[in-house]
Amino acid sequence: MDTGDGRRRTIKSMRPCRRIVQNARMKRELGKVLRSLTGGSTEVNEVPMEEDCYRVEYFKNEKWEQKVMAPRYSLLREVGRGSYGVVYEAIARRTGATVAVKKLRCDAPENVELALAEFWALASLEKRHENVVQLEECVLQRNGMAQKMSHGNKRSKQYLRLVETSLKGERILGHTEEPCYLWFVMEFCEGGDLNQFILSRRPDPRTNRSFMLQLTSAVAFLHKNNIVHRDLKPDNILISEKSGSPVLKVADFGLSKVCAGLGAGWGGGGEERARGGGGGGGGRRPVNVNKYWLSSACGSDFYMAPEVWEGHYTAKADIFALGIIIWAMLERITFIDAESKRELLGTYVRQGADIVPVGEALLENPKMVLHIPQRRRSAMSDGVCRLLQDMLAVNPQDRPDAFQLEVRMDRVTCAA
Numbered sequence: 001m002d003t004g005d006g007r008r009r010t011i012k013s014m015r016p017c018r019r020i021v022q023n024a025r026m027k028r029e030l031g032k033v034l035r036s037l038t039g040g041s042t043e044v045n046e047v048p049m050e051e052d053c054y055r056v057e058y059f060k061n062e063k064w065e066q067k068v069m070a071p072r073y074s075l076l077r078e079v080g081r082g083s084y085g086v087v088y089e090a091i092a093r094r095t096g097a098t099v100a101v102k103k104l105r106c107d108a109p110e111n112v113e114l115a116l117a118e119f120w121a122l123a124s125l126e127k128r129h130e131n132v133v134q135l136e137e138c139v140l141q142r143n144g145m146a147q148k149m150s151h152g153n154k155r156s157k158q159y160l161r162l163v164e165t166s167l168k169g170e171r172i173l174g175h176t177e178e179p180c181y182l183w184f185v186m187e188f189c190e191g192g193d194l195n196q197f198i199l200s201r202r203p204d205p206r207t208n209r210s211f212m213l214q215l216t217s218a219v220a221f222l223h224k225n226n227i228v229h230r231d232l233k234p235d236n237i238l239i240s241e242k243s244g245s246p247v248l249k250v251a252d253f254g255l256s257k258v259c260a261g262l263g264a265g266w267g268g269g270g271e272e273r274a275r276g277g278g279g280g281g282g283g284r285r286p287v288n289v290n291k292y293w294l295s296s297a298c299g300s301d302f303y304m305a306p307e308v309w310e311g312h313y314t315a316k317a318d319i320f321a322l323g324i325i326i327w328a329m330l331e332r333i334t335f336i337d338a339e340s341k342r343e344l345l346g347t348y349v350r351q352g353a354d355i356v357p358v359g360e361a362l363l364e365n366p367k368m369v370l371h372i373p374q375r376r377r378s379a380m381s382d383g384v385c386r387l388l389q390d391m392l393a394v395n396p397q398d399r400p401d402a403f404q405l406e407v408r409m410d411r412v413t414c415a416a
Helices: 023-037 109-123 157-168 194-199 205-224 306-310 316-331 358-364 382-391 402-415
Strands: 057-060 063-068 073-081 085-092 098-105 135-142 145-148 180-187 237-240 247-250 334-336 343-345 348-351 354-357
Touching: 073 098, 098 109, 109 135, 109 157, 109 180, 135 157, 194 237, 194 316, 194 343, 205 247, 205 316, 205 402, 306 316, 306 358, 316 343, 316 382, 316 402, 348 358, 354 358, 382 402
Parallel strands: none
Antiparallel strands: 057 063, 073 085, 085 098, 098 180, 135 145, 135 180, 237 247, 334 343, 348 354
16 A cells, blocks of 8 residues: 555555445345355345345265255345455344354455464464454355364365465465355454544543553463464454443454464464474464564554564564554554545654654664653653553563563553
């Protein structure tokens, strides 16, 4: 993406649509899904903006079994669209629960890689965490049939072909005229993302403290489970208000990395290496994610740590991104995204008439001193100020890890 000042910005997000798509377009799109998953039937529900999501058909002896279950979900409306997928609000017909359904097209290898990264990360979590979006199920749809995905299912030829597509960088799953999709069913967050929530309300110190604790708890949980998110930003932090108070949910794991959790080829590629040993192995092993080196320079540039720009980093990059988000949230520092024209939370450094991401500026000038707080009348406490300085240290070794950060954040928020 061109930022307008000659710089390129790498942003991967599912931006909420400004308006709901027209009924006719929605029915055409979902009608295709209905026809492909009901054995060729062309009947489409005439209720506007509400269609069947998919029918789950069991996979047996490497052949698609013809036994079809009742439609599982009714899609209500489109709530987000990105470069490789669409997100819908839906209703689970059996329970009546509202869920989010993300439809990802897996025809191009790069799309398969992103989809599998998200599936691997969320499916690898053995326990739930209140501040991490919950994956309910994932379904592979191809050639008129659907198969429920399971983590590391080596018996499924379809799953193996998806993995092979990702690793080889070429389509393995079938012919181009046979569209392939992954459907992710997740909990629905009705409060939008962190940008929308913060910028539509007056500043509230109590909410800020709660959000800082929730964010640090979520990242500590992910790192404990060997997951580096690699794309933490306000767009990827959703808000649930079902409990009556806002609860943050870290989402969008398309760029995430499960460090040494799986054998070669099952954790998303071979870019990584751990000190004292490789990233292979036959199963999940404990690993220090802060000593596990990654090399893909990915993420969204306003939140990327200096070492990510160089392509040699660890999980400490998530700590840097979290520092940028918290700093921007507390002082309501924003910039205008050149493509979407949206106002987004994010801190930066001014260089003349240009604004430069903090990580990029620190890479160019490691001795640069960040002025935290940025505003003279800021209500930021000295403890939070010192913690942000440490989180945004140019040298990752000077940053707290996620577990140290969780303890320190609890102290500074209690003191405040």
